[in-house]
Amino acid sequence: MRVLIHDTNENAGIWTARYIVSRILEHQAQSDRPFVLGLPTGSTPISTYRELVRLNKEGKVSFQNVITFNMDEYYHLPEEHPESYHSFMKHNLFDHIDIKPENINILNGNAEDPEKECREYEERILAAGGIDLFLGGVGENGHLAFNEPFTSFEARTHVVALTDDTISVNSRFFDNDINLVPKKALTVGIATVLSAKEVIILALGSKKAAAVKQAVEGGISQLWPVTSLQTHKNGILVCDEASVSELKVSSYRFFKEAMNK
Numbered sequence: 001m002r003v004l005i006h007d008t009n010e011n012a013g014i015w016t017a018r019y020i021v022s023r024i025l026e027h028q029a030q031s032d033r034p035f036v037l038g039l040p041t042g043s044t045p046i047s048t049y050r051e052l053v054r055l056n057k058e059g060k061v062s063f064q065n066v067i068t069f070n071m072d073e074y075y076h077l078p079e080e081h082p083e084s085y086h087s088f089m090k091h092n093l094f095d096h097i098d099i100k101p102e103n104i105n106i107l108n109g110n111a112e113d114p115e116k117e118c119r120e121y122e123e124r125i126l127a128a129g130g131i132d133l134f135l136g137g138v139g140e141n142g143h144l145a146f147n148e149p150f151t152s153f154e155a156r157t158h159v160v161a162l163t164d165d166t167i168s169v170n171s172r173f174f175d176n177d178i179n180l181v182p183k184k185a186l187t188v189g190i191a192t193v194l195s196a197k198e199v200i201i202l203a204l205g206s207k208k209a210a211a212v213k214q215a216v217e218g219g220i221s222q223l224w225p226v227t228s229l230q231t232h233k234n235g236i237l238v239c240d241e242a243s244v245s246e247l248k249v250s251s252y253r254f255f256k257e258a259m260n261k
């Protein structure tokens with residue numbers, strides 16, 4: 001696993017967006033050979049999305065032959081609710097780039113049969129040829145997508161009950177009222193993320209310091225889902241100075257030196 005330590009959130013986002021663009025260009029994406037990109041929501045990827053939008057507007061990259069799969073969606077939250085992940089993606093990325101609407105995949109949290117929706121999501125990923133690059137964020141408790149602590153690393157797309165921790169952290173988007181936060185979600189599984197050819201996890205800001213410490217120095221454990229990234233042969237953890245504040249000085253120096261080589 002590579003660990004990149006950027007000075008600020010903004011620079012971490014710029015690096016990540018440019019890396020994604022370089023992968024799309026190298027892939028020489030065509031309609032019969034699309035690039036398949038996994039995407040997260042949350043405050044963390046906003047700087048990356050801003051740079052992707054800029055690069056698209058400047059003509060440096062096209063998303064015409066990119067297929068996206070989002071990580072997760074709340075259960076039984078109307079799609080048009082401002083805090084649904086459908087709304088988030090439209091406002092922060094999809095409305096501003098040249099992606100084809102039919103190439104956007106987001107779990108339907110209002111599906112009549114959510115289990116079936118999850119099974120079909122996996123089938124859609126397979127039909128697209130698998131995910132080339134999965135970009136993710138991490139929760140304060142180390143969750144990946146909505147895979148809460150103690151989720152099996154073998155899990156595929158499934159319905160989850162959110163932990164009280166996550167409900168409380170996410171209540172900031174729902175007028176700080178935990179009663180307004182959906183109690184369940186549909187999420188890709190850890191195995192869905194790790195099946196991608198490449199995985200980039202963004203961990204930015206001091207609130208992620210405990211998760212980063214575990215991700216880098218902790219043992220691989222279901223207690224901290226993000227530690228599963230250590231098992232991926234093309235895993236990159238993108239941090240900023242604030243999120244690495246709990247790392248040992250020796251770990252910090254190791255990864256800073258590695259960035260200059």
Ligand code: GLP
Nearest residue numbers: 040042043044137138139145146
């Ligand atoms: C949510 C999402 C995760 C995301 C996490 C972190 O719970 N389901 O996919 O990684 O929040 O959010 P933020 O980036 O706002 O800290």
